[in-house]
Amino acid sequence: MKALNESRATKVRRQVLRHFVLGFASILMIYPLLWMVMSSFKPDELIFSDPTALPTSFDLTSYFQGWFTFRESFTTFYMNSFIIAFFAVVGNLMACSMTAYAFARLEFRGRKIWFVLMLGTLMLPYHVTLVPQYVLFLKLGWVNTFLPLIVPKFLAVDAFFIFLMVQFFRGIPREIDEAAIMDGCGPWRIYWKIMLPLSTPVMATAAIFSFIWTYDDFLGPLIYLNDMSQYTVPLALRAFVDSSGGESLYGELFAMSTLSLVPVFIVFLAFQRLIIRGVALGALKR
Amino acid sequence: MTSVSTNPGGRSAPSTEGRFARIWRRNGAGYLFLLPWLVGFLGLTLGPTLASLYLSFTDYDLLTSPRWSGLKNYEYAAFYDRRLGKAIEVTFTYVLWSVPLKLTVALLLAMVLDRSVRGVAFYRATFYLPSLLGASVAIAVLWRQLFGADGLINQLLFFVTGIQGPAWITHPDYALSTLIVLAIWQFGSPMIIFLAGLRQVPQDLYEAASMDGASGWRQFWKITLPLLAPVIFFNLVLQTIEAFKAFTQAYIVSGGLGGPVDSTMFYSLYLYLEAFANFRMGYASALAWILLVIIAIFTAIAFGTSKYWVYYEDEQR
Numbered sequence: 059m060k061a062l063n064e065s066r067a068t069k070v071r072r073q074v075l076r077h078f079v080l081g082f083a084s085i086l087m088i089y090p091l092l093w094m095v096m097s098s099f100k101p102d103e104l105i106f107s108d109p110t111a112l113p114t115s116f117d118l119t120s121y122f123q124g125w126f127t128f129r130e131s132f133t134t135f136y137m138n139s140f141i142i143a144f145f146a147v148v149g150n151l152m153a154c155s156m157t158a159y160a161f162a163r164l165e166f167r168g169r170k171i172w173f174v175l176m177l178g179t180l181m182l183p184y185h186v187t188l189v190p191q192y193v194l195f196l197k198l199g200w201v202n203t204f205l206p207l208i209v210p211k212f213l214a215v216d217a218f219f220i221f222l223m224v225q226f227f228r229g230i231p232r233e234i235d236e237a238a239i240m241d242g243c244g245p246w247r248i249y250w251k252i253m254l255p256l257s258t259p260v261m262a263t264a265a266i267f268s269f270i271w272t273y274d275d276f277l278g279p280l281i282y283l284n285d286m287s288q289y290t291v292p293l294a295l296r297a298f299v300d301s302s303g304g305e306s307l308y309g310e311l312f313a314m315s316t317l318s319l320v321p322v323f324i325v326f327l328a329f330q331r332l333i334i335r336g337v338a339l340g341a342l343k344r
Numbered sequence: 345m346t347s348v349s350t351n352p353g354g355r356s357a358p359s360t361e362g363r364f365a366r367i368w369r370r371n372g373a374g375y376l377f378l379l380p381w382l383v384g385f386l387g388l389t390l391g392p393t394l395a396s397l398y399l400s401f402t403d404y405d406l407l408t409s410p411r412w413s414g415l416k417n418y419e420y421a422a423f424y425d426r427r428l429g430k431a432i433e434v435t436f437t438y439v440l441w442s443v444p445l446k447l448t449v450a451l452l453l454a455m456v457l458d459r460s461v462r463g464v465a466f467y468r469a470t471f472y473l474p475s476l477l478g479a480s481v482a483i484a485v486l487w488r489q490l491f492g493a494d495g496l497i498n499q500l501l502f503f504v505t506g507i508q509g510p511a512w513i514t515h516p517d518y519a520l521s522t523l524i525v526l527a528i529w530q531f532g533s534p535m536i537i538f539l540a541g542l543r544q545v546p547q548d549l550y551e552a553a554s555m556d557g558a559s560g561w562r563q564f565w566k567i568t569l570p571l572l573a574p575v576i577f578f579n580l581v582l583q584t585i586e587a588f589k590a591f592t593q594a595y596i597v598s599g600g601l602g603g604p605v606d607s608t609m610f611y612s613l614y615l616y617l618e619a620f621a622n623f624r625m626g627y628a629s630a631l632a633w634i635l636l637v638i639i640a641i642f643t644a645i646a647f648g649t650s651k652y653w654v655y656y657e658d659e660q661r
Contacts, residue, residue, distance in 0.1 A: 076461050083453060084470045087529065091477075093496050094486045106494035157381035166374025176381070179389050183589055183639055185615055185632040189399060189625050190392035193406070213384025220381070245373040274480045276592040281620060292481035299485060299599060308489070315482035326476055330469055333476070337533050338540035 091319075098312040105308055121317070124310030128297060130286050132314065139273055139290040142207050146272040147265050149211030150219055154264065155257070157214045158223030159249045163235065179217045184277075192281060206282045207275070211268070219264045222339075226260035227253060263336040266329050270322055291318045400630035405623045417630035428631070430606045431614040434520060438610065439587040442527035447579055450531040454538035455568070468539070472532035483526075484596035488513055491522045513597060516607040523593055523608060534579040541575030542568070573654040581646050588639055591616065611635055 097105045099116050125132045160166070161173050195206040214220060234256075235248045243251070254261070279290045289297070295318060298311045326333060361369070375382070400417055402410035421428055457467055477483055490496050493511035501509045512518040545568065553563050569576075591612040594602065602609030602617070615635070619628035 073461070076456050077463075079456055080453075080461065080467050084467060087470055087474055090486060090490055090496065090529075091473075093490070097489075106499070153380040153384070156377045160374050160377035160381075164374035164377060166371040166378070169374065172378065172382075172385075175385065175390075179385065181585075181643070182389070182393070183585075183632070183636055185589075185612065185635050186396050187389060187392040188396075188615075188632065189619055189629050190395035191388060192619075193395075193625070194387075194392065196406070210384060210388055212380060213388060214381040215384045215388055245377070249377070270476065271479075276481055276595070277616070280595075295481045295485055296596060296600075299488065299596060311485060312489070315485050318482045319477055319480065322477060322480070323473075326469075326473065334468065334472060334536055337472075337536045 094312055095316050098309065098316045100309065102309045105312070120309030120313035124314040124317075127307065127310055127314075128286065128294065130289065132291070132294065132317075134287060135289050135291045135294040138204070138288060139292075142204050142279075142290060143269050143272045145204070145208040146211045147268050149208060150214075150216055150268040151261055151265060153212050153214035154216065154219040155223055155254065155261065156249070157220045158227055159245075159253055161220070162224045162227035163248075163253070164245060176217050176220060179215075180221065188281075195282065201282055202284050202288060203282075204288070207272075207278050211272075216268065219268065222264060222336075223257070223260055226257055230256050259332065262329065262332055263339075266325060266333060267336065270325060273321060396629040396632055399626050400633050402626040403624075404626040404629075406625060407623075410626060413626070417627050418634075420627070421630055421634060427606060427609065427614065431602075431609045431611050434607065434609050435588065435611040437520060438524060438527075438590065439584060442524045443580065443583045443587050445524070446528045446531045446583060447534055447576070449528055450535035450579070451538050451572075451576070453531070454535045454542055455564075457535075457539060458542045468536065471535055475530045475532035478526070478530040479592065481592060481596055484593045487522060487526050487593070488597050491518075514604055516605040519598070519604055519607045523590075523597060526593055526597075527587065527590075534583060537575060537579055538572070541572050545571045570655060574656055577646070577650055577654045581643060584642055584646070585639055588635065588642070 096112060098120055099118070101117060101119070157176075161169065161176070191206070192201075195201055198205075200206050200209075230253065235243075235252060238248050238252055274292065275290075276292045276296075279293050280296075283289060283293060286297075295311075295315060298307060298314065399410055401412060401414060403413050403416075404410035453471060457464055457471075461467070474483075491512035492498075493514075495512075497512065498509040501507055510518060512522050549567050549571075550563055553567060558566065589612055590610055594608045594610040594613050595616075598604075598608040598613075602613050611631075612635075615628050615631045618624045618631060
């Protein structure tokens with residue numbers, strides 16, 4: 059009886075300790091973000107004077123001024139970002155799912171070799187193709203348009219998503235498409251009417267990650283978009299860093315940075331479980 | 345319509361369809377579905393890969409056509425390019441500090457978080473959020489301010505200890521460590537992978553070990569760590585490759601120049617500058633291939649040594 063009590067006490071103590079560690083870690087993780095959000099509502103002269111104080115009032119000046127800092131307003135930058143992200147998501151979903159369907163279900167000569175090559179591209183660092191791709195797009199006259207950022211997605215260059223979808227398609231019972239073949243369905247109808255509707259979880263995961271990765275992408279737009287009217291949000295934020303040698307733009311910088319995180323944050327809140335499962339899945343299905 | 349030739353081999357059936365039609369029937373659908381990827385693979389991956397190998401043996405500035413220069417680029421990289429030496433040193437320092445620290449923090453918190461804690465979902469989300477946001481320019485911009493001369497870090501430091509901290513971002517001795525801290529801050533995604541791995545460890549092993557009087561420390565070394573080895577291996581390889589490829593954070597934090605005094609000159613940043621600021625496309629291609637080899641060597645070492653420390657459950661010991 060005594061031993062039982064003791065173990066219960068240690069259990070409680072352990073729980074308290076755990077929550078202490080976890081709570082402390084959470085604050086450490088979130089505080090930088092909070093600081094940024096709070097600073098975005100403060101006048102510049104208060105940002106660097108007091109680390110803890112909440113803003114005395116919700117001053118939206120920085121947001122208004124930040125939005126119109128440059129020759130082009132952030133309306134343009136957000137439009138550009140969302141246009142590119144939209145087409146990237148559509149392209150990735152279409153092209154990667156078609157490829158994955160071919161690898162998972164269709165018979166054709168050379169399938170194994172292509173599949174191995176596809177897996178090989180997973181390991182290839184982007185640096186290797188960077189220069190020749192740039193030369194190619196330059197020759198095509200695509201530099202300073204969105205095309206270099208969109209067209210590759212319609213050609214399924216993100217092998218990671220193909221891999222994810224192949225794994226998922228293989229888990230769908232073959233009896234289902236065999237029955238459909240009996241009913242006279244061709245591969246196109248099986249893909250469109252059976253595989254895709256049954257694959258919403260993996261399609262959603264792919265859509266979420268391709269949105270976030272495209273929206274956050276910096277190197278691609280940095281290389282291909284030169285004109286400010288073409289800038290995406292990350293490029294515009296970079297322009298702040300370049301020009302904030304004068305100490306006057308901190309509030310605007312914080313405001314626009316905070317705002318730029320909102321889309322990803324909303325996606326995270328809405329699809330938290332899918333995202334976390336997607337991350338865990340990456341590991342367990344090697 | 346082609347019911348005649350569906351019998352296997354098709355030899356006895358009179359060939360009502362030509363050779364070409366038969367090949368098409370057997371492979372056509374597959375290749376139609378594969379077509380977008382195939383075009384992308386040949387035109388945007390394989391072609392450029394071969395092109396970059398070729399370019400790495402040339403001088404190429406985009407304006408005039410590439411001029412063959414043999415091994416000159418590689419010789420320059422190996423023996424003369426001081427900045428490349430610095431870039432490799434910086435990148436290795438970054439990889440060798442950030443990856444082990446990140447994985448240690450991830451594993452520790454995954455273990456604290458495992459199962460019995462109330463509010464797991466909340467903590468998990470909180471710890472993961474930085475991983476999701478961390479790749480963005482906004483966070484890099486924030487980091488510049490956090491570790492600036494009057495940033496939050498120095499404010500807190502002064503508040504707690506009364507010491508006036510240095511301007512971390514612009515000090516050659518500290519700039520890289522702020523980037524390492526930024527990497528560790530994003531421990532959430534390996535943590536989630538660890539959590540998923542921990543779920544697969546059978547609980548009765550711990551119960552049996554407790555019965556035998558094994559301490560928590562011993563249980564960690566004898567049960568948790570060996571059973572988690574495949575997941576640790578996966579995280580290690582993945583995070584190492586990612587760390588080698590890091591670009592955005594160094595670019596933003598250093599204002600695009602890899603400074604101060606090249607102390608944040610990541611390999612990717614150096615390659616970018618050579619290609620798109622100095623227009624030495626041939627040399628940049630050589631740098632890309634050198635990086636490919638470095639990553640391949642690291643991966644090979646990981647896989648080569650893995651048989652000594654990674655056991656898979658379905659494997660005979």
